[in-house]
Amino acid sequence: MTIEEAKTTRDEQRLRDPERTKFEILAVATQEFANRGFAGARVDEIAAKTRTTKRMIYYYFGSKERLYVATLEKSYEDIRVTEQNVDVENLDPVxxxxxxxxxxFDRHEANPTFSRLVSHENMQNAQFVTAASGFPGLERPIIKMLEQVLEHGRADGVFHRDIDALDVHMLISSFCFFRINNRYTFAANFGRDPVEASRRSIYRQMIGDVVVEYLTSSPT
Amino acid sequence: MTIEEAKTTRDEQRLRDPERTKFEILAVATQEFANRGFAGARVDEIAAKTRTTKRMIYYYFGSKERLYVATLEKSYEDIRVTEQNVDVENLDPVxxxxxxxxxxFDRHEANPTFSRLVSHENMQNAQFVTAASGFPGLERPIIKMLEQVLEHGRADGVFHRDIDALDVHMLISSFCFFRINNRYTFAANFGRDPVEASRRSIYRQMIGDVVVEYLTSSPT
DNA sequence: ATTTTGTTTAACTAGTTGTTTAATTATATT
DNA sequence: AATATAATTAAACAACTAGTTAAACAAAAT
Structure with missing residues (x-):
């Protein structure tokens, strides 16, 4: 169910639809928190952008803070699910x-909202991600897959760097994250929008090349 | 003059010191805007953390927005000055x-405040960096130096990648920026704080290796 | 028919917050 | 020393905010 579906299906079959109501609140709240942060988002504004009322937010989520944590958890879970659909089992390590x-790279481009949520969390020292549980970390499929590929590559003698999955993940994520999240200042400063469609394939190949060359080269 | 100096030298010689007052307001405001963003920062709070009063902020800077732009300009200028002290003229390209x-890498570690300001600007689509002038972009020494080194390296036949200074800068900055700015969620998610002192030299060498291996390798 | 669950309307209440008015005092100028 | 200018302080304003909840009502479920 997308937000659009949720909005249009209203009133056609059921006057009441708690699942739909909850879903729409969560979807709108995610956008608002991603754009303005926890402190900057307004419960009034979130309610206004749904087909429900402010009271429903409190009925289902209890408080602004609990709503915020729910959007974080949902967003992390979505990432986890997306990652689960990747399969690199039978490929050579490179x-x-x-x-x-x-x-x-594609995930960051397709879901800038998540990166914005993460960015806001870091601006407030990740106080909610740290406090609450329910965030997949080391269990994330991407980490498991990186671990397997790195092990495989070292066993095959094609990877020579002493680096683990977390640091490879940081190298890859940093590039993808920066390109999306810092596009505005980068464009303002240097006159080049890194998210411009015509440059997409350049950067997509670039991060692949960077990682491959780094891992396959030898430490001096 | 540091903030500490500015605070302690007060009242010892001069009861009035417009330069000192302006400087202290700007220094405190930079911290507040970096930590809370433009909308999140409070003029009251900034004033409370200085030795002056709220009225002085308006006396010298006119409005919250002009104060914010002044902190941005000052921060960018500081970066430019820092970069001017680097000299790679007589080194081989690698x-x-x-x-x-x-x-x-060192600059990001030494000045997390600037990265936070930039991050907040991006969260609001860089509206102030875009609107105001006075931000060094393409004129930044780091870009000039990267251009020269890349040209030199290609002339010498040691660099084989078709990539310009801006994209190399993005590759380097993204890693350094992410490590500092996303440390909190990264630590919360994966149990590893990338800014932990004991890992510093690993990452410092890593970004150097990554860039060198990428530039010296050949496109397939 | 009754209970439970979902929804709407509206109010509250305590506080916020950027900005300005006006008075005061230190320093510079003549 | 007298005057003018620049720096500083204290206090108020005024419109608005914003998260939360009370109370009543209506649709589904039992």
Whole structure:
């Protein structure tokens, strides 16, 4: 169910639809929190952008803070599910690591909202991500897959760097994240929008090349 | 003059010191805007953390917005000045590019405040960086130096990638920026704080290796 | 028919917050 | 020393905010 579906299906069959109501609140809240942060978002504004009322937010989520945590948890869960659909089992390590880099690249481009939520969390020292549970971390499929590919590549003698999955993930994510999240200042400062469609394939290949060359080269 | 100096020198010699007052307001405002963003920062709070009063902010800066733009301009100017002290003129390209990567790495670690300001600007679509002038972009020394080193490296036949200074800068900055700015969620998610002192040299060398291996390798 | 669950309307209440008015005092100028 | 200018302080304003809840009502479920 998308937000649009949720909005249009209203009133056609059921006057009441708690699942739909909850879903729409969560979807709108995610956008608002991603754009303005926890403190900057307004419960009034979130309610106004749904087909329900402010009272419903409190009926289902209890408080602004609990709504915020719910959007974080939902967003993390969505990422986890997306990652679960990737399969690099039967690929050679070099092809596999490039595919994982490109997957992360695409994921960032397809879901800037998540990156914005994460960015806001960091601006407030990740106080809610740290406090609440329910965030997949080390259990994330991407980490597991990176671990397997790295092990495979080292066993095959094609990867020579002493680096683990978390640091490879940081290398890949940092590039993808920066391109999306810092596009505005980068464009303002340097006159080049890194998210411009015509440059997309350049950067997609670039992060793949960067990771492959780094892992396959030898430490001096 | 540091903030501490500005605070302690008060009242010892001069009861009035417009330069000191302006400086302290700007320094405190930079911290507040970096931590809370333009909308999140409070003029009251900024004033409370200085030795002056709220009225002085309006006396010298006119409005919250003009104060914010002043902090942005000052921060960008500080970066420019820092970059001016780097010299890679007489180094071979590989050594030079590694040194530039490490310089950027160190700069991010030494000045997290600037990265936070930039991050907040991006969360609001860089509306103030875009609107105001006075931000060095393409004129930044780091870009000029990268251009020279890349040209030199290609002339020498050691760099084989078709990539310009802006994209190399993005590759380097993204890693350094992410490590600092996303440390909180990264630590919360994966149990590893990338800014932990003991790992510093690993990452510092890593970004150098990444850039060198990428530039010196050949496109397939 | 009755209970439970979902929804709407509206109010509250305590506080916020950028900005300005006006008075005061230190320093510079003549 | 007298005057003018620049720096500083204290206090108020005024419109608005914003998360939360009370109370009543209506649709589904039992």
């Amino acid at each position: 092809t596999a690591i490039r595919l994982l880099a490109e997957f992360t | 050594t030079a590019i590694r040194l530039l990567a490490e310089f950027t």
